[in-house]
Amino acid sequence: MQPVEAHNPDISLASELTEQQKLQARQQCFYGCVFCGSPVFRYYQSPKSPSAVLICALHAKQLHGTFLSPSTLLERISQPFNQQRVNKPGFSFDPERRVQVSVGMNTVYADFLQSGGEQYCIWVNGQELFTLHSESGWLCFSFMLSDNTGETVIRVDKGELQLSPEHWEYSYEVNTLKIRDQQRKLQFTAQLCNDRVLLTKGQFIDNFGDGFVVEGNRVIAMLDGQKGGHYMHRIEPGRYKGGWALFNKIRHPDLVMPGNFAFVCAAKRKSSGTER
Ligand SMILES: [Zn+2]
Numbered sequence: 001m002q003p004v005e006a007h008n009p010d011i012s013l014a015s016e017l018t019e020q021q022k023l024q025a026r027q028q029c030f031y032g033c034v035f036c037g038s039p040v041f042r043y044y045q046s047p048k049s050p051s052a053v054l055i056c057a058l059h060a061k062q063l064h065g066t067f068l069s070p071s072t073l074l075e076r077i078s079q080p081f082n083q084q085r086v087n088k089p090g091f092s093f094d095p096e097r098r099v100q101v102s103v104g105m106n107t108v109y110a111d112f113l114q115s116g117g118e119q120y121c122i123w124v125n126g127q128e129l130f131t132l133h134s135e136s137g138w139l140c141f142s143f144m145l146s147d148n149t150g151e152t153v154i155r156v157d158k159g160e161l162q163l164s165p166e167h168w169e170y171s172y173e174v175n176t177l178k179i180r181d182q183q184r185k186l187q188f189t190a191q192l193c194n195d196r197v198l199l200t201k202g203q204f205i206d207n208f209g210d211g212f213v214v215e216g217n218r219v220i221a222m223l224d225g226q227k228g229g230h231y232m233h234r235i236e237p238g239r240y241k242g243g244w245a246l247f248n249k250i251r252h253p254d255l256v257m258p259g260n261f262a263f264v265c266a267a268k269r270k271s272s273g274t275e276r
Contacts, residue, residue: 030082
């Protein structure tokens with residue numbers, strides 16, 4: 001057993017960071033937790049570091065306990081985990097190379113411009129529920145996970161964990177992010193790295209029960225809380241950049257869907273009756 005150093009009071013959540021400060025912290029920590037490289041993290045302030053430090057929920061817990069010592073933290077601040085992953089799958093990516101994006105067993109490819117950009121992987125009635133961002137040659141992720149009722153339980157914005165139920169567990173091992181609830185039941189699984197994004201578990205449903213449930217190979221479209229939709233039309237994957245869109249035209253007649261999704265599920269406006 002390593003000698004246990006005192007509880008580490010030096011680290012605290014960084015509140016009120018500007019977007020610029022967050023960007024700087026992401027770049028300095030190579031877009032992941034300094035201990036494990038997890039692309040889902042919170043920003044922390046340490047007197048030993050001029051900019052904020054990215055630390056995942058698991059390692060923040062270990063720091064506040066006695067599993068990780070202040071000296072280990074210092075080491076990691078100067079040598080973040082992802083720094084060593086530059087030549088291995090990490091989050092820096094070659095703009096010449098496409099990123100494979102799979103949701104369930106369906107696959108599309110994301111091409112990003114050198115200047116950066118976004119790819120909406122899961123889009124439901126105007127809400128971006130799973131998005132890839134390219135930022136100065138690095139990949140980061142935003143997503144919103146919901147429960148059965150469509151209530152948002154987890155919100156991640158460019159990697160920053162902004163909302164999470166207490167006591168949910170996060171782990172990132174061998175490129176795979178897993179999120180478990182308080183009963184240790186798996187709620188989210190995705191392989192996240194620079195050439196591959198494979199989502200195999202998660203619920204992405206809005207307050208009206210519209211959205212997608214991803215369960216292993218299956219992607220189940222939900223409309224008004226019911227499985228399936230009036231339409232599910234599937235286009236040859238690979239030819240399109242976009243991901244999975246669900247568009248309830250009955251509820252959102254004026255909404256315009258941003259272009260080019262490979263998989264679209266829509267509730268069509270009725271030709272008479274309810275149509276305005
Ligand atoms: Zn970590």
